[in-house]
Amino acid sequence: MADFDEVQFPVIVAQGASGGPERRTEIVELTSGFEERNTPWSDSRRSYDVGSGIRSADDLADVVAFFEARSGRLRGFRFKDWSDFKSCRPSGTVSATDQFLGAADGVKTGFQLVKAYSSGARTWTRVISKPVAGTVQVAVGGVVQAGGWSVDTSSGLITFSAAPAAGNVTAGFQFDVPCRFDTDLLQTTLRIQRLGEIRSIPIVEVRV
Numbered sequence: 001m002a003d004f005d006e007v008q009f010p011v012i013v014a015q016g017a018s019g020g021p022e023r024r025t026e027i028v029e030l031t032s033g034f035e036e037r038n039t040p041w042s043d044s045r046r047s048y049d050v051g052s053g054i055r056s057a058d059d060l061a062d063v064v065a066f067f068e069a070r071s072g073r074l075r076g077f078r079f080k081d082w083s084d085f086k087s088c089r090p091s092g093t094v095s096a097t098d099q100f101l102g103a104a105d106g107v108k109t110g111f112q113l114v115k116a117y118s119s120g121a122r123t124w125t126r127v128i129s130k131p132v133a134g135t136v137q138v139a140v141g142g143v144v145q146a147g148g149w150s151v152d153t154s155s156g157l158i159t160f161s162a163a164p165a166a167g168n169v170t171a172g173f174q175f176d177v178p179c180r181f182d183t184d185l186l187q188t189t190l191r192i193q194r195l196g197e198i199r200s201i202p203i204v205e206v207r208v
Contacts, residue, residue: 004076004208005069006154008176009050010062014080016053021046043126046081046177046205054201063201064186072184076206078130078176087115087128087172096139098172104140104164111169113156128175129156129208135174141167155208178208 021044028036054060070077083090087098101111113128113136136151137144138158149160158171182202189199 003074004178004206006078008078008080009066009179009203010059011080013050013053013059013063014048015082016055017048017050017082018052019046019048020081020083044124046179047182048079048081048179048203049200050203051199051201060188064188067181067186070181073181076178076180076208079179079203081177085176086174094135094137094172094174096137096144096172097142097170099170101158101169101171104167104169106163106165109160109163111158111160111171113151113158113171113173113175115175127156128173130154130176130178131156132174132176137172139170140164142170143167178206179203180206 023044024039024041026038026040028038030036050063054063066077086092086094088094099113099115101114102108113131115126115128117124117126131151131153133153136158138149138151139145148162149158151158156175158169180203182204183200186201187199
């Protein structure tokens with residue numbers, strides 16, 4: 001994606017963000033009282049408001065500089081969603097067996113990083129395109145692979161130098177969400193008591 005910068009939004013400000021996943025559901029109510037539900041989206045889309053994360057004049061300056069460097073809504077960037085940034089549960093430790101990527105067949109060398117969200121009999125699989133450099137671990141058949149593979153941190157693709165012969169390919173990682181600002185205007189309020197604030201800074205996930 002040419003209009004995407006592989007830089008991370010200030011993590012301290014992101015820690016105070018509000019927001020999360022959004023789905024798009026179309027509901028038609030029938031005359032019988034029943035309803036039909038459909039969705040044009042196969043995946044969710046995350047949106048956030050990070051205005052509440054600004055706690056100092058320095059935070060404000062960092063966000064304004066980041067906004068200007070991205071040219072407002074023009075360029076995408078990495079965003080750390082503190083509520084969901086690991087391949088394991090929030091209280092867990094990342095391990096190479098966290099997420100199933102596919103079965104080795106002796107031919108395939110490329111495996112996309114994904115994260116599965118399961119409840120009951122249903123599972124939604126999320127493509128992870130922005131893993132954090134230095135956090136990715138890979139295993140084949142439960143055996144951690146110290147080498148023989150590489151990861152593209154701009155796409156989330158794992159590539160083996162030689163196709164693994166057999167076993168499940170799994171991985172563990174930390175990741176960012178690809179986002180952009182959802183406004184071309186930052187309205188700042190300068191107050192001696194608060195040392196400056198921006199009441200709302202909407203950002204939204206982008207498809208990459």
